[in-house]
Amino acid sequence: MAYYSSNRALELRALLRERFPTAHTKAAPTRGVSPWPPAPDQDPPPLPVIDFVPGEIREVVAENPGCGGALLVGELLYGSLRNKRILTLVDGKDSFDPDSFGQRLCRQLLWLRCRDAEQALQSTDLLLRDGNLPDIFLDLQLNPLAELRALPLHVWHRFRRLSEQSGTALIVLSPTPLVTSATSRFVLRHESPPAAWELPRASLSTRPRTRLQRQRFPHVQMSA
Amino acid sequence: MFAALFIPDFHLQAQLRLRPEWRGAPVALLEGTNDLTAKEREKARVLQITREAELYEVVPGITATRAQARCPQILLVHRQPEDEESARKVLWDCASEVTRDFEASGPGLVTLDLHGVRRDLQTLAIRRIDWLCELGLKAQVGLAENPDLAFLAARLAAPVLVFRGTPIQIHERLASLPITALQPSPDWLSLFQLWGVQTIGDFGALPRHELVERLGPAAGRCWDQAHGRSQRLLRLVRAPEIYRETLDLDEPVESSEPLLFLLHRFLERISARLAAAHVAAGSMELVLTLESSPAHRRTFRIPEPVRDVDVLFRILQTHLERFHAPSPVVAIALEAFPTRTLNGQTHLFETSWRDPNRLADTLARVEALLGAERVGTPLCGLSHRPDTFRMQPFSLQPLPASGYVPKTGIPPGPRHECGVPSGPPLRRFRPRRPIMVATTASRSSPRPSAILSGPLQGALTAQTGPWVSSGDWWQEANWQREEWDVQHESGPYYRLALEAGKWFAEGIYD
Known part of the structure; x- marks a missing residue:
């Protein structure tokens, strides 16, 4: 009976693939950043997407100042507004500027204005233990490197365990690779925006600058 | 009876x-x-x-x-x-x-x-x-x-006085009473005087059917009352229950452990009474009477009304952990304000919190760590002066779920319709960094050419500006400033501000 059922299922899938070929191409994820036009066949590999994945920690390394960390926050804010979810921003150096994003994008934002990295980690720890807030963004980009290097490594493993238990998604933005337990690590490349002042924000996406550096489980889908 | x-x-x-x-x-x-x-x-x-x-x-x-x-x-x-x-x-x-x-x-x-x-x-x-x-x-x-x-x-x-017996016996006892004992209306009273009705006995002797025809159904009820036959249901009232526990301490208390022990006992009693009345605590008020200072009063709003002792106790514990009394505590009082329990499911398209009370407790802990003014949702656009947002407490109201657009609401729309300013966003330096800037002579205003001090030291390869703004001119604390967007020789763009003859690095475009 099981064999018969699986055969029928395979036949049905083949039939559907024939009739609706476009429905079987990989779609852009609906959370996080804005949808990207589907890449045509035999183009360069798809660009990585930085978004929240429940129960996972992702790290984004912004190696140089001004390479798009705040732009990434804006994209995630837009995603949270579109998906009607709360974005929790743990701001390690109190550097978020609400005026740069407008009142509407900030409507579903819980902003924690920390003074240093230690406060940021303590706050994140409390939020991960709570498990009510689904998406947490820990921004350590402007924190001094000496302060970040002094952080104990076991904190990241504890965060990973808490994240898995509560199903909370955590993205850490840091100036240098820090999170040893991250499922995947992205690098934001430095790219000076030439005369970008007049460009609309939507055209300043971080995706062209993003490179996937490390992935713990490559078989798990991650990119568009 | x-x-x-x-x-x-x-x-x-x-x-x-x-x-x-x-x-x-x-x-x-x-x-x-x-x-x-x-x-x-x-x-x-x-x-x-x-x-x-x-x-x-x-x-x-x-x-x-x-x-x-x-x-x-x-x-x-x-x-x-x-x-x-x-x-x-x-x-x-x-x-x-x-x-x-x-x-x-x-x-x-x-x-x-x-x-x-x-x-x-x-x-x-x-x-x-x-x-x-x-x-x-x-x-x-x-x-x-x-x-x-x-x-x-x-x-x-x-x-x-006890009235017992058959209706006839009771009517005989009532017969001698004045008609005013039935509390008739003034119109009826004057009418009864005209009719020569002085006592309840006189009134009871009147035929009921004809009385109702002339004066209406209320007269019939009055007649039944005169014969001791009226029956009706009571409109019951419930005295408002006060869920309050107080204790005057024999010795002043200086640490939180004894207080928490007492509060746990208070909560056990209050919770049992709430359960008996099928209600839950919607808020609580804690009053700590201090030996030589004004009493400490704190009201706790409970996002999801409960009567669970552990949940209520955690709220009090979180508060007392960060509370420092200026003098020892001599009396303690706790009152719970009841409300109906949430026994219905939420809206089909609403995403509610897993545990709202726990979230409220977590936010209280984060506020204790960072300060209440550093946790919440920013409210911007209050002034044209930069960085003048206000923090409002985070709302624990459930959000409508994804895909659902309420009829009265506005759909999110494309990103360019969300009021997002153009250009890259700014990361602010708080507090802003005072810097020394070398400028070149210009017809209108000096143009920054290099940063001479601090970690941002270096030449500036491009500059745009100045953007002049001012405000609060009607007040003593008025302000006037010039802003410049500059590109550092190392690549990133910064925002510089000139205010009262001093230069500041306000943030980095990121």
């Missing part, structure tokens, strides 16, 4: 019980309140009088001027709503001690349903009268088979 607990001249007694100095004096209660003019006061009629005033032939219904003419030393007072409210609470407390099922039938009158009360009712009535007497209220109790008859018995009681 029903009991009517009646306080004659309730409005007057409510004042006399709080003013012992008026005892033995002729006192008359006038209609209206204290805000009457002198002329209105003279014309105000007497509503209720003391026994001493009666001796001077002061009767209800005469004007204040006439009452004073008959008794020059009479004390004329008006109604005091606060005193009456206090007396009402005493009366309700007295009734609720006997049974939970009672009706507030009128001012100074409660009717009790005594079905299920197994004690000797007359003894019980006398004890209640004594209890009220100790609190300064003279009461009368009537016991009968129906509420209206109990009320008639209470009016005639001295101080307890």
Whole structure:
């Protein structure tokens, strides 16, 4: 009976693939950043997407100042507004500027204005233990490197365990690779925006600058 | 069996019980309140009088001027709503001690349903009268088979009267009473006088059917009352329950552990009472009386009403962990304010929190760590001055789920319609960094060419600006500034500001 059922299922899938070929191409994820036009066949590999994945920690390394960390926050804010979810921003150096994003994008934002990295980690720890807030963004980009290097490594493993238990998604933005337990690590490349002042924000996406550096489980889908 | 607990001249007694100095004096209660003019006061009629005033032939219904003419030393007072409210609470407390099922039938009158009360009712009535007497209220109790008859018995009681027997026997007992005991309307009373009806017996002798035809159904009910036959359901009232626990400590307490121990016991008791009433705590108030400082008062709003001791205790524990009292605690009080439990499911398209109470507790912990002004949702656009947002507390209201657009709401729309400014966003340096800047001469204003101090030291390869802004010119604390967007030789763009002749690095475009 099981064999018969699986055969029928395979036949049905083949039939559907024939009739609706476009429905079987990989779609852009609906959370996080804005949808990207589907890449045509035999183009360069798809660009990585930085978004929240429940129960996972992702790290984004912004190696140089001004390479798009705040732009990434804006994209995630837009995603949270579109998906009607709360974005929790743990701001390690109190550097978020609400005026740069407008009142509407900030409507579903819980902003924690920390003074240093230690406060940021303590706050994140409390939020991960709570498990009510689904998406947490820990921004350590402007924190001094000496302060970040002094952080104990076991904190990241504890965060990973808490994240898995509560199903909370955590993205850490840091100036240098820090999170040893991250499922995947992205690098934001430095790219000076030439005369970008007049460009609309939507055209300043971080995706062209993003490179996937490390992935713990490559078989798990991650990119568009 | 029903009991009517009646306080004659309730409005007057409510004042006399709080003013012992008026005892033995002729006192008359006038209609209206204290805000009457002198002329209105003279014309105000007497509503209720003391026994001493009666001796001077002061009767209800005469004007204040006439009452004073008959008794020059009479004390004329008006109604005091606060005193009456206090007396009402005493009366309700007295009734609720006997049974939970009672009706507030009128001012100074409660009717009790005594079905299920197994004690000797007359003894019980006398004890209640004594209890009220100790609190300064003279009461009368009537016991009968129906509420209206109990009320008639209470009016005639001295101080307890029981009406028992067949309807004919009861009617015979009522027959000699004046017709006013049935409290007819003034129109009816004048009509009865025309008809020569003086007593309840005279009224009861009238044919019921014809009486109803002439005066309406209310006359029929009055006729039944005169025969002791009226039956009706009580409109039960429930005295508001107060879920409060207090304790005066023998020794002042300086640490939180003993307080938490006591609070846990308080919560156990309060929670049991809440469970018995099928309600939950919607908020709590904690009052810590300090030895040499003003009392510490804190109200806790509970996002999802519960009566679970552990949940409520965690809220108090979180607060006390970060509370530092200036002096030892000498008394402690905890009150829970009840509300209905959430027993319905949320909206189909709503995403609620997993555990709202836990989230509220977590946010309280984060606020304790960072400060309350550093946690919340930013509210921007309050001023044109940069970085003048305000933090508002994070809302724990559930959000509508993804894909659902309420009819009254506005869909998010494309990103360019979300009011997002153009260009890259700024990361602010808080506090902004004072810097030294080398400038080049320009016709309008100096143009920054290099940063000479601090970690951002270096040449500036591109500059745009200045953007001049000002505000609050009508105040002493007015401001005026120039902004420059500059590109550092290392690549990133910064925002510089010139204010009162000083340069600041405000942030980095990221």
